[in-house]
Amino acid sequence: MAITTGRITPMAIMGIDNINESDRMNILGGNKELIFDIAENLIPQLYRDYPDIVWAGRSNTVLAGQSLGGVTALMAAIYASTTFGTIISHSPSMWWNPDQGSPILFTENNTSWVNEQILSAPPKDVNIRLGVGSLEGTTVSHVQRLHHSLIAAGLESNLTVYTGGHDYAWWRGAIIDELANYNCRKVSNNNSV
Helix, strand or coil, rough: CCCCCCCCCCCCCCCCCCHHHHHHHHCCCCHHHHHHHHHHHHHHHHHHHHHCCCCHHHHHHHEEECHHHHHHHHHHHHHHCCEEEEEEEEECCCEECECCCCCCCCCCCCCHHHHHHHHHHCCCEEEEEEEEEEECCCHHHHEEEEEEEEHCCCEEEEEEEECCCCCCHHHHHHHHHHHHHHHHHHCCCCCCC
C-alpha cells in the first residue's frame, strides 16, 4: 500500500523469518555468520539471478530489524558496512550479549555489549536510524546513549522515540516511516534507485 500510494518508492525487499523462539535466539543478535551470509551470499545471488534489474548499490541498500533483528542490523553496520549504506534498528535488544542469556534485570546502569561493539569500531559512512518505544523501560536510555555517542563520534544517526512498547503495534508503521524518510533523503540528495 505504501508503494501504491507513493509514500515510498518501489524497492526490492528480502525478509528473513524464524521457525520458532529457539531459532530466533540462535540466528539473530550479533551472529556474524548470518550477516556475512546475507551480505556475501544472498545479496550477490539476487544480483546474479536478476541481472536485468538495476540494483540500488551500497549507498541505497538498507538492512532493517526489530528487537534481536535490530541488534543484527546494528552489527551489520560493523561487519558488512561495504554492503549496507543504511541501518534501521527498532527496539534493539540492548541487553543482548553473545556469552549470556537474557538477564533477569537489565538496568540503565548496566553496560550494553551492543553499545560497546558499535562504539569500539564505529561504522564509517553508514546512516544509522534508531527507533525505540517510549514504554520500553531501560532500553530507551540505552538507545539514546548509543545515538548520542554515534553523533559525538561524527557519524550519521537519527533517533525517533515512538509511543509504544516492545511490539509490532508501532514497528509496522515505523518501518514505513523510516523508508519514507529515507526516500525523501535519497531524493533530496539526487541519488537514483
